[in-house]
Amino acid sequence: MATIPKVTLRKRVVSGAKESLYLDFYPAIRDPFTMRMTRRESLGIYIYAKPKNEMEWEFNQEMIMKGEVIRGLRVQSLINEEFGFLDKNKKKADFLSYFKMKAQKKDQKWMKVYLHFHKFVNGKCSFGDVTVELCNKFRDYLLNAHHLKRKNQKISQNSAAGYFSTFRALLKIAYKEKFFRENLNDFLESIDTTDVKIEYLTLEEVKKLVEIPCKIPVLKEASLFSCLTGLRISDILNLEWKNIVPASEGGYCLRLRTEKTETETTLPISDEALKLCGERSEGKVFKGLKRFMVYQPLKHWVQDAGITKHITFHCFRHTFATLQIALGTDIYTVSKMLTHKNVSTTQIYSDLVNAKKRESANKISLK
Incomplete structure (x- = not known):
C-alpha cells in the first residue's frame, strides 16, 4: 500500500524581515498535470520574522493557524488522491504547446485550427486563460477570419464550423485529461453549417x-x-x-x-x-x-x-x-x-x- 506523504508547515526567511509559510511534502509528490515531482507548496502567507509587539505576535499566530488549516486539507486531499490544490501549476501550463502537440498527432485540419488560434491569442495562452468568454471570442474570430495563406479571402462558414468543432474536440480531450475542472463545451454553441452543392463526375x-x-x-x-x-x-x-x-x-x-x-x-x-x-x-x-x-x-x-x-x-x-x-x-x-x-x-x-x-x-x- 502506498505511503501517504507527510505534510509539514515550515517557514522560510525572505527579504524585509518577513518569513514565508510553505508546506513541505515528504516524500515528494508528483504533480499529475506537469508530471514533475515537488516537495514544496508556497501558501502566499507572510509573517513577521521577529515580532516587535503583541499585535505582530497575534498576527503571526493567526497566520500560522491558517497555514495549519491548509496543511490539514492537504493531508485529507492526499489520502483521497485529490490534487485540486495543484491547479495553480496546471493553469500556468502552456495551452498553445498542448494544442500544438495534439494537432501534430492529428491531420492537417487540426494544424490549421492551431495556427488560427495561435494568431487569435497573439502567440501566448495558458490553460488559465482558456475561459468560456475566450472560446466564444475565438468562435466570433473564426466567423470573420481570412485564410492563413490567401489573406484576401475569408474562410467559408462551413470551414469555420469545422474549425470550431475541432477546437471543441481539443477542449474535450483536455477536460478528460483533467486540465480543466469543468467541460467548457457545456457552455459553448457550435457554428451552424450551410447547405453546399456536392460536385462529382459522371x-x-x-x-x-x-x-x-x-x-x-x-x-x-x-x-x-x-x-x-x-x-x-x-x-x-x-x-x-x-x-x-x-x-x-x-x-x-x-x-x-x-x-x-x-x-x-x-x-x-x-x-x-x-x-x-x-x-x-x-x-x-x-x-x-x-x-x-x-x-x-x-x-x-x-x-x-x-x-x-x-x-x-x-x-x-x-x-x-x-x-x-x-x-x-x-x-x-x-x-x-x-x-x-x-x-x-x-x-x-x-x-x-x-x-x-x-x-x-x-x-x-x-x-
Whole structure:
C-alpha cells in the first residue's frame, strides 16, 4: 500500500524581515498535470520574522493557524488522491504547446485550427486563460477570419464550423485529461453549417480524364485511384505498399488507418485500381505526389478534359460514392467503403443519385 506523504508547515526567511509559510511534502509528490515531482507548496502567507509587539505576535499566530488549516486539507486531499490544490501549476501550463502537440498527432485540419488560434491569442495562452468568454471570442474570430495563406479571402462558414468543432474536440480531450475542472463545451454553441452543392463526375467525365494526359502523371494516377476507391487525399499521400496486401478471397485489399477518422479498415480494390499504383516497391505508392498538386495542376488538367465543373480532389471521393450507388451497390456497403461512422452520412449520395434519376425521367415528354 502506498505511503501517504507527510505534510509539514515550515517557514522560510525572505527579504524585509518577513518569513514565508510553505508546506513541505515528504516524500515528494508528483504533480499529475506537469508530471514533475515537488516537495514544496508556497501558501502566499507572510509573517513577521521577529515580532516587535503583541499585535505582530497575534498576527503571526493567526497566520500560522491558517497555514495549519491548509496543511490539514492537504493531508485529507492526499489520502483521497485529490490534487485540486495543484491547479495553480496546471493553469500556468502552456495551452498553445498542448494544442500544438495534439494537432501534430492529428491531420492537417487540426494544424490549421492551431495556427488560427495561435494568431487569435497573439502567440501566448495558458490553460488559465482558456475561459468560456475566450472560446466564444475565438468562435466570433473564426466567423470573420481570412485564410492563413490567401489573406484576401475569408474562410467559408462551413470551414469555420469545422474549425470550431475541432477546437471543441481539443477542449474535450483536455477536460478528460483533467486540465480543466469543468467541460467548457457545456457552455459553448457550435457554428451552424450551410447547405453546399456536392460536385462529382459522371462516368463519361471520368473516362474523359482517363483519355486526357496530365502534365503530372502521378497526379492523374492518384486522382483516378481515388475515383475507384473513394480514398481521401490525406490517405493517398500516406499510402504505402505495405498497406496493399493479398485478400483471402482473391485479389488485393487495402489495410490502413484513415487519417481523418483514425479508423482501422480493410478495403478491397479492383484490378484497375491496383494497376494505377504501378510496379510494387518499397515505401510510398504514389511517389512524388505533393499536396500542392491538387490545386492549380488539377484544375488545369480537368479544364483540358473539357469539364467545366468546379472539381477538387475531394470530388473524386464524391464521384466514387455516387457511381457505386448509381450502379446498384447498397448504401451500407458504400458507407463501409468510405469508412463513414454512420450510414446517415452516406445518405446524401443516395439522395443525389435519386435526384438524377428524377431528372432523367423528366427528359422524356410526349408534349
